[in-house]
Amino acid sequence: MPDTRILSATDDDFKDAVAEAVALLDAGEVVALPTETVYGLAADAQNPEAVAKIFAAKERPTFDPLIVHVSRRGELFDITEVPDDIRETVDQLTTKFWPGPLTLVLPKKPCIPDIVTSGLPTVAVRQSANPIFRAACKALGRPLAAPSANRFGRISPTSASAVQKELGGRIPLIVDGGACRDGIESTIISIEPRVGKKPIFRLLRAGPVSKEDLQPFGRVERVKERPGDVPVAPGRLPGHYAPVTPLLMFERPEDFHPEPGKRYGLLSYHGEESAGYVNLHDWEEIEALSPGSGKLAEAAIRLFFLLRKLDEAELDFIVAEPVTETGLGVAIMDRLRRASSGSQMA
Ligand code: TXA
Ligand code: MG
Numbered sequence: 001m002p003d004t005r006i007l008s009a010t011d012d013d014f015k016d017a018v019a020e021a022v023a024l025l026d027a028g029e030v031v032a033l034p035t036e037t038v039y040g041l042a043a044d045a046q047n048p049e050a051v052a053k054i055f056a057a058k059e060r061p062t063f064d065p066l067i068v069h070v071s072r073r074g075e076l077f078d079i080t081e082v083p084d085d086i087r088e089t090v091d092q093l094t095t096k097f098w099p100g101p102l103t104l105v106l107p108k109k110p111c112i113p114d115i116v117t118s119g120l121p122t123v124a125v126r127q128s129a130n131p132i133f134r135a136a137c138k139a140l141g142r143p144l145a146a147p148s149a150n151r152f153g154r155i156s157p158t159s160a161s162a163v164q165k166e167l168g169g170r171i172p173l174i175v176d177g178g179a180c181r182d183g184i185e186s187t188i189i190s191i192e193p194r195v196g197k198k199p200i201f202r203l204l205r206a207g208p209v210s211k212e213d214l215q216p217f218g219r220v221e222r223v224k225e226r227p228g229d230v231p232v233a234p235g236r237l238p239g240h241y242a243p244v245t246p247l248l249m250f251e252r253p254e255d256f257h258p259e260p261g262k263r264y265g266l267l268s269y270h271g272e273e274s275a276g277y278v279n280l281h282d283w284e285e286i287e288a289l290s291p292g293s294g295k296l297a298e299a300a301i302r303l304f305f306l307l308r309k310l311d312e313a314e315l316d317f318i319v320a321e322p323v324t325e326t327g328l329g330v331a332i333m334d335r336l337r338r339a340s341s342g343s344q345m346a
Helices: 014-026 048-058 073-079 084-097 131-140 160-167 296-311 328-340
Strands: 005-008 031-033 040-044 067-069 102-107 122-126 173-176 187-194 197-205 219-222 264-268 285-288 317-320
Touching (some): 005 014, 014 031, 014 040, 014 131, 031 131, 031 160, 040 048, 040 131, 073 084, 084 102, 084 197, 160 173, 264 296, 285 296, 296 317, 296 328, 317 328
Parallel strands (some): 031 173, 067 122, 102 187, 197 219, 264 317
Antiparallel strands (some): 031 040, 187 197
């Protein structure tokens, strides 16, 4: 594979960058494209050889299915068989949240090859709100399979340079659309109908569309994980989203007992000395998710970027301070817990 090219897609060169991306996608290649959540590694979802290149570049096990992105709402019905009893709910959810970071797991039609869904009878579908991604998908005229553009189990990239670090030399092109708007991967749900009642939404992955956002349309249930269960969404595996440096989380700050001579960095929430973990230790590095204000949306945008930065700081350990676990905070805490699994965390 020759060097990976990075093409900027700002106002002036938007069309050229999209055209180059589409030419490669049409030829069965993979291309990294920005979405509003994280960068995705895209391929023509109906071309199994192209999709196989996604798994190869990411070193992703083939048991982990991909999300398929449609360019318009109607395309959802070309690739899925929406059961009558959830049709109204699907219409409501896609009207409200698409284009955007909500992924629906629905029964698939045969036009989606098994490699995309890892042999599952369902496919995960969303419509990205990023203009570059949407333009590429529309111009190709076919849906795009796209997982996050990182090597398997590593931190999702929220910038073109992070993609370059993850997949440089493995893929032909990265389209640089700047930093991602949301910074955290889409919310994933499956829908279970109920007679005479609102449906149940099984929350397979917490994300930017929160439980509170979904509640007007159905009852949101978190899927309980038990050790040894076959994961319903393999992105739910503990140890996903992990930096190389061990990440620690504690039930209470008092549980932190640093080992002498080790270098500790802090991923703080507010970054203020008056609150949280800042005064707990003489940290080598401190990064704040939402400096001063503690805004969850800002924290989500900066989460993967700062984890990556701390991971590059040659620390022995990263300590992550918990954030408020409401709204977007649920998704942030989910990623932090997974990243810290294997280290000491309840
Ligand atoms: O925001 C996002 O969703 C990003 C951008 C690029 O769209 N994509 C993303 O893809 O996060 P990925 O592959 O990193 O995560 C997809 C998750 C995985 O955990 C996978 O197991 C789950 O979706 N998934 C895919 N198909 C599924 C299915 N049929 N049933 C249940 N889970 C599924
Ligand atoms: Mg991923």
